[in-house]
Amino acid sequence: MWQVQATPPLISMELVGGDGDAEPASASHSYSIDSDMMVPEPIATGMVEPSQSQSWEKLKGDAIPWVVTALCTLPFVAISKSVVPALVVALIDIAWFVYSYLQAQAMNVPAKPEPASRDMLELWDKCLTESPDGPEDFVVGWFYDAPLATITREDVENWLAWGCFSTTWEMLVPESRSEALLVLEMIEKRLKYRFPPRRPGQEPVACMRFTIEPMEWTHKPLMFYAMTQGLLGGLGTLSLWNEGFSRHHTGVYDYWVRMPSTEEGRKRTPIVFVHGIGVGLVMYLNMIKALMKQDCPIICLELPFISSNIAPKVPNISEQVESIDAIFERWGLTKAMFVGHSYGSVILSWMAQQLPSRVAGLVFIDPVVMMLNLKNILFNFLYKHEGDGKISDLIGTELHINNALRRNFWWYRNIVWASDLQRSGLPSLVCLSEKDEIVPTSAVKRHIEQHAKRMGDANVVDSYIMHGANHGEMLFDPEVMEQLQLRINGHYVAVEEKRARWAAGGLAARYPRSLANVFGTWEALVQLRWGVRRSFPSRRRQWLGAWLGARDLSALSSSVSGFELWSKQVRLNGQYVTKIVRKRLGLWLLWGWGV
Numbered sequence: 001m002w003q004v005q006a007t008p009p010l011i012s013m014e015l016v017g018g019d020g021d022a023e024p025a026s027a028s029h030s031y032s033i034d035s036d037m038m039v040p041e042p043i044a045t046g047m048v049e050p051s052q053s054q055s056w057e058k059l060k061g062d063a064i065p066w067v068v069t070a071l072c073t074l075p076f077v078a079i080s081k082s083v084v085p086a087l088v089v090a091l092i093d094i095a096w097f098v099y100s101y102l103q104a105q106a107m108n109v110p111a112k113p114e115p116a117s118r119d120m121l122e123l124w125d126k127c128l129t130e131s132p133d134g135p136e137d138f139v140v141g142w143f144y145d146a147p148l149a150t151i152t153r154e155d156v157e158n159w160l161a162w163g164c165f166s167t168t169w170e171m172l173v174p175e176s177r178s179e180a181l182l183v184l185e186m187i188e189k190r191l192k193y194r195f196p197p198r199r200p201g202q203e204p205v206a207c208m209r210f211t212i213e214p215m216e217w218t219h220k221p222l223m224f225y226a227m228t229q230g231l232l233g234g235l236g237t238l239s240l241w242n243e244g245f246s247r248h249h250t251g252v253y254d255y256w257v258r259m260p261s262t263e264e265g266r267k268r269t270p271i272v273f274v275h276g277i278g279v280g281l282v283m284y285l286n287m288i289k290a291l292m293k294q295d296c297p298i299i300c301l302e303l304p305f306i307s308s309n310i311a312p313k314v315p316n317i318s319e320q321v322e323s324i325d326a327i328f329e330r331w332g333l334t335k336a337m338f339v340g341h342s343y344g345s346v347i348l349s350w351m352a353q354q355l356p357s358r359v360a361g362l363v364f365i366d367p368v369v370m371m372l373n374l375k376n377i378l379f380n381f382l383y384k385h386e387g388d389g390k391i392s393d394l395i396g397t398e399l400h401i402n403n404a405l406r407r408n409f410w411w412y413r414n415i416v417w418a419s420d421l422q423r424s425g426l427p428s429l430v431c432l433s434e435k436d437e438i439v440p441t442s443a444v445k446r447h448i449e450q451h452a453k454r455m456g457d458a459n460v461v462d463s464y465i466m467h468g469a470n471h472g473e474m475l476f477d478p479e480v481m482e483q484l485q486l487r488i489n490g491h492y493v494a495v496e497e498k499r500a501r502w503a504a505g506g507l508a509a510r511y512p513r514s515l516a517n518v519f520g521t522w523e524a525l526v527q528l529r530w531g532v533r534r535s536f537p538s539r540r541r542q543w544l545g546a547w548l549g550a551r552d553l554s555a556l557s558s559s560v561s562g563f564e565l566w567s568k569q570v571r572l573n574g575q576y577v578t579k580i581v582r583k584r585l586g587l588w589l590l591w592g593w594g595v
Contacts, residue, residue: 001586008090024277037165037167037171037173037176038112038113038166038171039166042108042109042110042212042213043048043209043273045206045213046207047208047213047383061218061393061394062394062397063219065223065224066221067392067523069089069093072223073085073089076557077111079259092222093221093222096103096221100219100481104215107399107403107407108215110166110212111211111407111408114317114413115165115212117353117411120164120183124183124462126373126417128187128244130191130373130417130447131373132442132443134192135146135191138373139191139372139378139562141153141374141375142159142208142375143159144208145375148191148193151195151205151398152168152195152196152198152199152202152204153195153197155196155549156199157169158181158183158204158207158395159209161180162185162207162209164176166410167212168212168333179339197267199550208379208383210378210383210405210406210409211406212303213406214409215399216382216397216399216401216402217398217399217404219277219399220398224308225308228279228307228308228309229304229307231510232279235282236280239254239285240281240300243289245258245298245300246258246545248512250323250324250326251300251320251324252315252320252323252332253327254302255299255301256281256302258297258298259297261293265296265297266296268297268547269296269337269360270296270299270333271298271299271337272298272337273287273291273338273339274303274338274341274347275300275301275303275396276340276343276366277342277396278306278307278395279308279395280304280307280309281300284300286475288581291339291542292487292491293489299336301324301347305400305401305403305408306400306401308395308399311398312403314403315349317354317413320350321350321355324351324355324358325358331512334358334360335357335360335499336359336360336508337361337362337491338351339362339365339368340363340365341366341370342366342367342438343474344365345366345367346368346369346409348364348369350414352416353416353424356426360495361448361492361494361498362428362429363428363488364428364429364430364431365431365484366436366438366471367430367439367444368381368414368444369414369416370415370418370439371444372411372414373411376438376439376443377438377439378411380566381405418452418461420488421461422451422460426460428462429463429464429487429488429492430463430464431463431464432444432463432466433470433472433473434466434468434469435469436469436471439471441465442461443461448461448462448463455562464490466480466483541553
């Protein structure tokens with residue numbers, strides 16, 4: 001097992017003073033990320049070293065995939081009565097380590113920041129205003145809760161150089177320094193406190209600057225990816241296909257689509273589901289099945305770069321938003337209700353702020369984008385050493401997930417407040433786990449309650465607490481999932497009623513026009529699978545499902561009437577298939593003759 005961490009020397013800081021009494025300018029100050037300001041290599045982290053007991057616990061967790069690799073190799077050694085299989089596995093993992101190390105070295109270089117979408121002073125004013133425990137709590141949190149009196153003006157300047165421009169103070173051009181100083185003056189005015197200059201010999205106070213600090217990852221054997229990307233990914237693929245989904249690619253996304261069998265269902269508000277960090281959609285099958293009960297078009301996006309996959313490429317924000325827009329165009333969709341868990345809430349935030357015309361409603365589950373101005377979310381996932389023994393501790397040190405979080409997570413683009421959702425009139429439900437170890441549940445809840453109080457009857461943002469639940473526990477606790485499902489169903493009904501009022505008689509979602517569907521074969525097979533599923537409602541027989549892609553077939557042996565119902569459904573579907581093929585074949589021939 002190899003622990004890899006680059007730790008270059010701390011870059012020196014040029015200290016520039018300013019007039020703390022100056023009034024912040026009222027004019028708009030937009031972000032301008034100059035390539036000359038980019039940090040050429042990571043700076044030293046201010047993270048406190050783990051204790052001996054914490055290091056030991058981490059070591060035990062990181063050893064799991066290596067133990068699994070050894071256990072999978074031993075049977076081959078025993079059968080062959082030779083150490084050759086073990087040597088082959090060792091050589092493969094050595095080559096894999098060299099490849100991973102070189103890849104990590106390239107990822108470790110700080111990435112070019114995304115351009116900001118907000119006015120700088122507006123952003124920092126919101127950060128100060130929307131801090132439930134006051135602006136001092138917001139500021140000192142980013143300095144690992146150091147006492148305010150120990151933080152100097154130079155410390156704040158270096159923090160703002162990162163917070164505003166993802167760089168260090170010495171790399172800033174004069175114009176950018178002036179903008180950062182305006183923010184510093186705003187902070188001092190709000191705190192009613194002036195930061196003192198650093199005294200000779202005084203040590204700087206460390207702050208969190210995760211996008212320009214070294215990546216913290218632990219090498220995993222190739223067997224780890226064979227399990228997460230191969231086995232679990234394959235199980236997810238088979239399960240989704242078995243539920244009537246089909247896989248497609250548009251823009252930068254691979255995604256799964258399930259279209260209702262009726263035109264009425266295809267007219268209902270679609271649902272777009274975005275998963276969180278882990279091993280992909282396979283963890284969310286129960287949630288997806290719950291969403292299927294709405295009998296509406298469902299799209300499930302795949303995010304391989306946060307799924308413990310070998311996925312070094314993280315698309316930028318514009319590419320991802322444009323790809324979602326292209327998916328809507330391809331499938332004839334106008335608006336959808338977006339449901340996102342944990343990291344998936346980042347995509348919801350982008351859509352709400354950049355493409356609200358495609359959003360009918362939003363469901364944030366354990367969101368990492370609300371109250372992102374507080375240190376809690378990033379500290380709890382990236383800096384906290386106290387593990388809880390869960391699989392998330394192992395996944396959190398995976399290389400490609402670290403690349404997504406430490407090199408491609410731009411807090412100023414991801415953060416969203418209730419007022420942003422209100423401004424676009426987007427009905428939003430924020431579902432919070434009461435005992436969340438990552439998201440500051442009480443702060444988010446208080447933020448939403450204060451917003452609702454200000455808005456009164458015009459409020460469109462509500463919260464829901466999953467009592468007794470930890471982050472992501474609804475995936476493993478049926479009772480929590482059941483209650484969450486009921487709350488989401490209620491939100492969907494409200495969104496659908498709103499759509500029905502302004503889009504009565506609107507167009508239904510459609511299968512994309514493509515050569516693969518020219519004779520309607522794909523559509524017809526989907527209809528046939530759904531017909532069989534409707535005929536047999538339980539889950540105990542699956543032999544016919546292996547052939548038709550359907551489950552729920554125990555009625556085949558339990559009653560003759562069930563078999564007759566199935567036979568009737570197959571005959572009806574056969575007629576439907578014939579109708580589709582004839583229609584498409586006729587259109588194909590007419591097109592071929594130039595009619």
